[in-house]
Amino acid sequence: MISLTYGNDTHTCEPGESVLAVLLRSNVDVPYSCRAGACHSCLLRRSDGAVPASSQPGLKPTLREQNYFLACQLVPDEDISVSLPDDALVTGHAIVVGLEHLNKDICRVLLEPATPLYYHAGQYINLRRQDGLARSYSLASVPSVDKHLELHVRRLDNGRMSNWINDVLQVGDQLDFHGPYGDCFYLPDAEEQDLLLIGTGTGLAPLMGIARDALRSQHRGDIHLFHGSRTIRDLYLDRCLRELAEGHPNFHYRACVTGEDAVDEVRHGRANEIAFSEFPDLNAKRVYLCGLPAMVNTARKIAYLNGAAMENIMADAFEMTDLRKEERTERE
Amino acid sequence: MSESLFEKLGGAVAVDAAVDIFYRKVLSDDSINHFFDDTDLQAQRDKQKSFLTMAFGGPNAYEGKDLRSAHAPLVERGLNDNHFGAVAGHLKATLDELDVPSDLTDEVMGIAASTQDDVLNR
Ligand SMILES: Cc1cc2nc3c(=O)[nH]c(=O)nc-3n(C[C@H](O)[C@H](O)[C@H](O)COP(=O)(O)OP(=O)(O)OC[C@H]3O[C@@H](n4cnc5c(N)ncnc54)[C@H](O)[C@@H]3O)c2cc1C
Ligand code: HEM
Numbered sequence: 001m002i003s004l005t006y007g008n009d010t011h012t013c014e015p016g017e018s019v020l021a022v023l024l025r026s027n028v029d030v031p032y033s034c035r036a037g038a039c040h041s042c043l044l045r046r047s048d049g050a051v052p053a054s055s056q057p058g059l060k061p062t063l064r065e066q067n068y069f070l071a072c073q074l075v076p077d078e079d080i081s082v083s084l085p086d087d088a089l090v091t092g093h094a095i096v097v098g099l100e101h102l103n104k105d106i107c108r109v110l111l112e113p114a115t116p117l118y119y120h121a122g123q124y125i126n127l128r129r130q131d132g133l134a135r136s137y138s139l140a141s142v143p144s145v146d147k148h149l150e151l152h153v154r155r156l157d158n159g160r161m162s163n164w165i166n167d168v169l170q171v172g173d174q175l176d177f178h179g180p181y182g183d184c185f186y187l188p189d190a191e192e193q194d195l196l197l198i199g200t201g202t203g204l205a206p207l208m209g210i211a212r213d214a215l216r217s218q219h220r221g222d223i224h225l226f227h228g229s230r231t232i233r234d235l236y237l238d239r240c241l242r243e244l245a246e247g248h249p250n251f252h253y254r255a256c257v258t259g260e261d262a263v264d265e266v267r268h269g270r271a272n273e274i275a276f277s278e279f280p281d282l283n284a285k286r287v288y289l290c291g292l293p294a295m296v297n298t299a300r301k302i303a304y305l306n307g308a309a310m311e312n313i314m315a316d317a318f319e320m321t322d323l324r325k326e327e328r329t330e331r332e
Numbered sequence: 333m334s335e336s337l338f339e340k341l342g343g344a345v346a347v348d349a350a351v352d353i354f355y356r357k358v359l360s361d362d363s364i365n366h367f368f369d370d371t372d373l374q375a376q377r378d379k380q381k382s383f384l385t386m387a388f389g390g391p392n393a394y395e396g397k398d399l400r401s402a403h404a405p406l407v408e409r410g411l412n413d414n415h416f417g418a419v420a421g422h423l424k425a426t427l428d429e430l431d432v433p434s435d436l437t438d439e440v441m442g443i444a445a446s447t448q449d450d451v452l453n454r
C-alpha cells in the first residue's frame with residue numbers, strides 16, 4: 001500500500017490514482033481545475049524527496065528544483081508527503097484598477113500587481129478568489145508597453161468565477177494570483193517567420209498580447225490573426241484590431257463568425273478552417289492556437305498535417321469543463 | 333565491429349527525420365487514424381519515435397511483452413492484419429521518401445514484420 005501524507009493526515013492511494021484524485025476522494029480541499037496538467041491550479045510540493053519530471057510540465061525551473069509538481073499529473077509509486085505551495089513563493093497580490101464591459105458577456109480586467117510581475121504576453125495567471133476558487137486567465141497585456149495586467153473574461157452560463165468577475169468584482173478589490181504560467185508566447189528567435197494566430201472567443205486575449213509583443217519587437221514576417229466567434233457582437237475587439245492592421249503593414253486581421261452570415265469584411269465559417277484554407281502550407285510558419293479545447297485540438301492536428309513543425313505549434317486550450325467533484329445543484 | 337542497421341540508417345538523426353513524415357501519413361489515413369488519440373499529439377509523436385527506433389533496429393527497451401501490452405487495448409478495439417499492413421505501408425513509403433537504400437529498407441521491413449504476432453497479440 002502506498003500512502004500519501006498531507007498535513008497531519010495520511011491517505012492510502014489506490015493503484016493508478018493521481019495525488020489529486022486521492023486528496024479529492026478523501027475530501028481534502030485542494031485547489032484544482034482542469035485535471036489535465038494545463039492550468040497549474042493543483043500545484044503542490046513534495047516535502048520528502050524528488051518527483052518525476054512528468055509531473056512538472058511547464059513549471060519554472062526554480063519550482064521544479066524545489067520538487068513542486070502538479071497533483072493531477074503525479075501517480076505516486078512510493079510513500080510520499082506533500083503540502084500546499086509555500087505561499088510567499090508563488091502567490092502574487094494585485095488590485096483591480098480597471099473594469100470595462102466590452103459587451104454583455106465579456107469584460108476587460110486591469111490589475112496592478114503589488115510587485116512587478118515578470119511575464120510574457122500570452123501567458124496566463126491563476127486568479128484566486130478569497131474563498132479559494134481558482135481559474136486561469138490569459139494575459140493580453142505586453143510587459144514593456146502596458147502598465148497593468150490585462151485579462152478578458154467571458155461569462156459562461158452558470159460559471160462561478162466568470163460571472164463573479166463580470167458582475168461582482170469592483171475596481172479597488174484585491175485579488176491573489178499564482179503564475180505566470182504557460183509557454184504560448186512570442187519568441188524573438190525568428191523575426192522573418194510568418195505567424196498564424198488563431199483564436200476563438202476570449203482566446204483572443206493571449207493572441208492580442210502575442211501580436212502586440214511581436215510588433216513591438218519589430219517582427220518582420222507577416223502576422224495573420226484570425227478571430228472566430230458565433231456572432232458579430234462577440235468580435236469584441238474588432239475596431240481595435242482593424243486599427244492595429246491599418247497602422248502595421250505586416251499585421252493582418254480576419255474576423256470569422258459561425259452563427260451569422262458574412263457581412264463586409266467578416267467571413268462566415270470557423271476561424272481555424274478559414275485560416276488553413278488561406279494558408280494551406282504551414283511548413284515555415286509558426287502557429288498559435290488559443291481558445292476552446294475542441295478548436296485547439298483539431299487545429300493543432302491540422303496544422304501539423306499541413307506541415308507545421310511540432311515545436312512551431314503553440315497552443316493554449318481553455319479547458320472549461322466542469323470538473324468539480326460534486327454536481328452543483330443550485331445556481332450560485 | 334561492423335556497423336549496426338541503426339548506425340547505417342543514421343541513428344537518432346534518422347529517426348528524427350522520419351518521425352514527422354511517418355506520423356503525418358498515419359494521421360492522414362482514415363483506415364487507422366482512429367487508433368491514434370490526437371488530444372496529445374506531442375506524446376503520441378514521441379511514441380512513434382519509439383516505434384521507429386525499434387523498427388530501425390536501434391537500442392530500445394522494448395520486448396515482445398511490452399509490444400503486446402502497448403497494443404493490447406488496440407487489439408480490443410479491433411486492431412487486425414489490415415491495420416498492421418497499413419502501418420507497414422506507411423513505414424515503407426517513409427523510407428522511400430528518405431531515399432533509404434533498398435537493402436536497408438528490406439531489413440527494416442523485416443524487423444517490422446517480425447513483430448506482427450506481438451502487436452496483434454497472437
Ligand atoms: C490556460 C487557460 C487559459 C484561459 N484563459 C482564459 C481567458 O483568457 N479568458 C476566459 O474567459 N477564460 C479563460 N480560460 C477559462 C477559465 O479559466 C475558466 O475555465 C472559465 O472562465 C470558466 O470558469 P467559471 O468558474 O466561470 O466556470 P465553472 O464554474 O468552472 O463552470 C465551467 C463550466 O461548467 C458549466 N456548469 C455550470 N454549472 C454547472 C452544473 N451545475 N453542472 C455541470 N456544469 C455546470 C458552466 O456552464 C461552464 O461551462 C482559460 C483556461 C485555461 C486552462
Ligand atoms: C509494425 C509493427 C509495430 C511496432 C514495432 C510498433 C511499436 C510501437 C511502440 C514501440 C510503441 C510505443 C509504446 C509506448 O511507449 O507506450 C507503440 C505505440 C503505439 N502503436 Fe504501435 N507498433 C506497431 C504497429 C502498430 C499498428 C499496426 C498500430 C495501429 C494501426 C499501432 C498503433 C499504436 C498506437 C496507437 C500506439 C500508442 C499507444 C498509446 O497511446 O499508449 N502500432 N507502437
Ligand code: FES
Pocket residue numbers: 032033034035036037038039040041042043070071072073
Ligand atoms: S494542472 Fe492539475 S488541475 Fe489543472
